[in-house]
Amino acid sequence: MELHEIRYFLAVSTFGTFTKAAEHCNVTQPALTRAIQKLEDELGGLLFSRERSNVHLTDLGRLLEPEFRQMIEHRERAKRAASRFLRLEGAQLTLGVMCTIGPLRFVGFLNHFRVTHPGIELTLIEGVPARLSEMLLSGEIDVAIMARPDGFPAPLRASPLYEERFMLACGQLHAFSCRNAVRLRDMAGQIYLQRINCEYRDHLADLLHAQGTEILRSHRSEREDWIQSMVVAGMGVCFLPEFSATLPGIALLPVLDPVVARQVCLVTVAGRRWSSPLAALVAALNQYTWPPSRFDLSEERPAEAPPPA
Numbered sequence: 001m002e003l004h005e006i007r008y009f010l011a012v013s014t015f016g017t018f019t020k021a022a023e024h025c026n027v028t029q030p031a032l033t034r035a036i037q038k039l040e041d042e043l044g045g046l047l048f049s050r051e052r053s054n055v056h057l058t059d060l061g062r063l064l065e066p067e068f069r070q071m072i073e074h075r076e077r078a079k080r081a082a083s084r085f086l087r088l089e090g091a092q093l094t095l096g097v098m099c100t101i102g103p104l105r106f107v108g109f110l111n112h113f114r115v116t117h118p119g120i121e122l123t124l125i126e127g128v129p130a131r132l133s134e135m136l137l138s139g140e141i142d143v144a145i146m147a148r149p150d151g152f153p154a155p156l157r158a159s160p161l162y163e164e165r166f167m168l169a170c171g172q173l174h175a176f177s178c179r180n181a182v183r184l185r186d187m188a189g190q191i192y193l194q195r196i197n198c199e200y201r202d203h204l205a206d207l208l209h210a211q212g213t214e215i216l217r218s219h220r221s222e223r224e225d226w227i228q229s230m231v232v233a234g235m236g237v238c239f240l241p242e243f244s245a246t247l248p249g250i251a252l253l254p255v256l257d258p259v260v261a262r263q264v265c266l267v268t269v270a271g272r273r274w275s276s277p278l279a280a281l282v283a284a285l286n287q288y289t290w291p292p293s294r295f296d297l298s299e300e301r302p303a304e305a306p307p308p309a
Contacts, residue, residue: 001039001042001043002035003071003072003075004035005035005036005038005039006039006068006071006072007025007072008021008025008027008032008035008036008039009036009039009047009061009065009068010065010068010069010072011024011025011032012032012036012048013057013061013065016054016055016056017055018032018033018036018055036048043060043064045058045060046058046060046061047060047061047064048061091119091120091121091275091276091277092121092123092277093120093121093122093123093142093143093275093277093278093281094122094123094140094141094142095122095123095124095125095141095142095143095144095145095281096124096125096126096127096132096135096141096143096144096145096146097124097125097126097127097132097144097145097146098126098127098128098129098132098144098145098146098147098199098264099126099127099128099197099224100195100197100198100199100224100241100244101145101147101241101243101264102241102243102244102245103245104243104244104245105162105164105243105290105291108291109284109285109288109290110122112284112288113281113284116284117277117280117281117284120277120280120281122281125140125141128199129146129147129148129199132144132146132267133146133152133156133267136156136267136268136269137155137156137269142275142277142278143267143268143278143281143282144266144267144268145161145264145265145266145267146199146264146265146267147164147199147200147262147263147264147265148199149199149200149202149203149262152265152267154270155269155270155271156267156269156270157267157268157269157270158265158266158267159265159266159267159268159282159286160263160264160265161264161265161266161285161290162263162264162290163261163262163263163264164241164242164243164261164262164264165241165242165254165255165259165260165261165293166200166204166240166241166242166255166260166261166262167239167240167241167242167252167253167254167255168182168187168237168238168239168240168252168253168254168255169228169231169237169238169239169240169246169250169251169252169253170231170237170250170251170253171231171232171233171234171249171250171251172232172250172251173234174234174237174251176237176251176253177251177253179253180253180254181253181254181255181256182253182256183255183256183257184207184208184211184213184255184257184258184260185211185213185257187208187213187215187237188213188214188215189214189215189216190215190216190236190237191215191216191218191235191236191237192215192216192217192218192236192237192238193218193219193220193221193227193230193231193235193236193237193238194217194218194219194220194221194227194238195220195221195224195227195238195239195240196220196222197222197224198239199262200239200260200262203260204239204260207258207260216236218235219235219236224244225247228240228246228247228250229247231250232247232248232249232250239255239260240252241262242293242294266282266285268282
């Protein structure tokens with residue numbers, strides 16, 4: 001059963017003659033007649049009662065006419081939906097965002113993207129890199145923005161967007177708060193509050209261990225706001241990415257010797273074809289100018305290490 005055969009059937013039903021139906025469908029009458037006969041042969045019964053001056057539907061034709069009209073309508077709706085999607089009108093796009101990425105840098109881009117592509121409906125899904133990688137491979141999300149200290153395994157493909165430094169977060173009454181920066185070795189003896197979802201957690205621990213710097217581990221939590229609240233309360237310190245959304249009362253200090261930074265990447269699946277909305281998002285991300293760091297390395301001169309808080 002071909003769609004053009006169904007269109008010919010509906011045209012004959014509408015106009016009442018094979019001649020007018022053929023003219024409407026822009027085909028010859030013999031071609032239209034053969035198509036109707038082929039359809040009847042496939043269905044096993046006559047669709048039209050043919051009389052010299054009158055053509056009308058048989059019982060089988062009347063039974064199938066609404067079904068055929070619905071098939072054509074569904075096809076037209078599908079074509080219109082595809083056309084809107086390709087024109088980026090009402091297109092859906094799901095973006096996975098690593099849960100430790102703060103909104104400070106992204107709200108500007110998201111607003112820019114909304115203005116330039118108002119027809120794309122963007123859904124943000126939050127998660128840790130391992131979970132977002134699984135969702136990306138399974139097709140649950142279209143693209144992800146995340147970072148990993150050891151990179152991403154094939155078939156994931158990462159394109160760098162920007163670099164973000166790690167900062168030391170402390171309360172405003174902490175001895176570190178009056179400094180411009182903190183060296184990793186200054187962390188010795190500090191009470192450390194652990195952010196469980198930090199993808200650089202083990203990397204930072206390895207750097208501290210390599211310098212022989214021992215910290216005092218205290219509470220740990222998946223909740224960024226809880227860890228920050230404990231920092232504000234003076235219960236300890238933690239590492240935070242530079243552009244994290246922070247609670248009032250937190251002082252952020254650049255980390256030196258060494259500088260620790262993460263590379264935030266746009267991650268896709270190699271070899272997978274991009275949809276039109278995804279291609280538009282990737283192009284917009286590549287063209288976007290990200291705000292610069294708030295800290296100038298040349299001005300960072302940490303004072304002598306204070307005693308542990």
